[in-house]
Amino acid sequence: MRAMPALTNDFSWSRSRDSTFQECRRRYFYRYYGSWGGWEADAPAEVRRLYILKQLSSRQQWAGRVVHDAVEMALHAFRDGRDIPVEPFIRDVIERMRGEWKSSRAGRYRENPKTVALFEHEYAVDLPPEAWQALSRNVSTCLRNFFRLPLLATIRRTSPEHWSIEHWSKVFDFEGTQIWIAPDFGFWTGEGRLALVDWKTGGANPDAAAFQLGCYALYAQAVLGVAPRDVDLYEANLREPQVTPLRWDDERLEAIQEQLRLSIRSMKAYLADPEANVAAITDFERTEDLRICKWCNFRAVCRPEL
Numbered sequence: 464m465r466a467m468p469a470l471t472n473d474f475s476w477s478r479s480r481d482s483t484f485q486e487c488r489r490r491y492f493y494r495y496y497g498s499w500g501g502w503e504a505d506a507p508a509e510v511r512r513l514y515i516l517k518q519l520s521s522r523q524q525w526a527g528r529v530v531h532d533a534v535e536m537a538l539h540a541f542r543d544g545r546d547i548p549v550e551p552f553i554r555d556v557i558e559r560m561r562g563e564w565k566s567s568r569a570g571r572y573r574e575n576p577k578t579v580a581l582f583e584h585e586y587a588v589d590l591p592p593e594a595w596q597a598l599s600r601n602v603s604t605c606l607r608n609f610f611r612l613p614l615l616a617t618i619r620r621t622s623p624e625h626w627s628i629e630h631w632s633k634v635f636d637f638e639g640t641q642i643w644i645a646p647d648f649g650f651w652t653g654e655g656r657l658a659l660v661d662w663k664t665g666g667a668n669p670d671a672a673a674f675q676l677g678c679y680a681l682y683a684q685a686v687l688g689v690a691p692r693d694v695d696l697y698e699a700n701l702r703e704p705q706v707t708p709l710r711w712d713d714e715r716l717e718a719i720q721e722q723l724r725l726s727i728r729s730m731k732a733y734l735a736d737p738e739a740n741v742a743a744i745t746d747f748e749r750t751e752d753l754r755i756c757k758w759c760n761f762r763a764v765c766r767p768e769l
């Protein structure tokens with residue numbers, strides 16, 4: 464058998480990388496360096512452990528992913544000209560969720576780290592059944608809202624060959640750094656404008672959302688060659704439901720680029736060898752805010768006393 468070429472840990476930038484870095488440097492180290500290679504069955508035990516912890520999602524993150532996947536599936540069906548019976552579709556989604564929840568509770572992810580792994584199970588967080596029920600109710604609400612959204616009706620009136628469900632590139636080069644950021648969905652409006660959509664399932668954080676949407680405008684320019692003034696960004700909060708349209712101009716884009724540069728520079732400044740993307744754990748301090756630690760995936764390794 465021929466050996467697979469080894470993957471190299473190349474530096475790249477994403478929104479979640481940026482927010483991890485802001486929250487806690489040590490967590491950033493674990494997530495992007497310490498756990499690297501842990502998918503190999505013969506990885507050193509501590510690397511493997513970090514990798515499994517890295518995969519954990521909070522129940523809210525998990526619910527968000529379930530909604531995103533279901534929306535993507537629905538858009539695929541619409542693109543292929545199929546219709547969707549809403550209630551049976553939602554029932555299936557909830558049924559799959561139940562299966563994933565059971566798999567996580569049984570700890571399957573310890574052998575199969577790609578299967579759903581919930582923080583609440585790994586850390587034995589005691590939650591009443593109502594908390595889990597509320598979660599699946601939220602997923603149902605978000606999906607029901609999705610199917611009723613006037614924005615969806617607008618999308619369905621446009622030509623599906625021009626929809627982007629997953630085929631546009633997710634990564635682009637920004638001044639020598641690979642940037643991983645792509646909107647959830649894109650389509651061309653009847654007026655010939657590019658519309659990018661972000662499905663949201665949780666509470667809004669206006670600052671973070673503005674930065675993210677700014678990055679999408681950058682994406683439109685870099686990947687699709689569309690000027691920011693020709694792009695409409697829609698933040699679709701499926702919980703409410705509420706759709707917020709945003710427009711960009713070149714000047715605001717400049718500010719986003721500056722924010723990106725600064726973020727990349729700060730991350731690189733922490734590296735022992737920025738060229739080779741090599742990091743040393745001792746350079747990455749632990750946060751002093753123990754409220755962050757409480758919900759941190761790496762708590763068991765980093766602050767077991769909590």
Ligand code: SF4
Nearest residue numbers: 487490749756759765
């Ligand atoms: S437990 Fe706290 S200090 Fe350690 S990585 Fe997590 S957030 Fe950072």
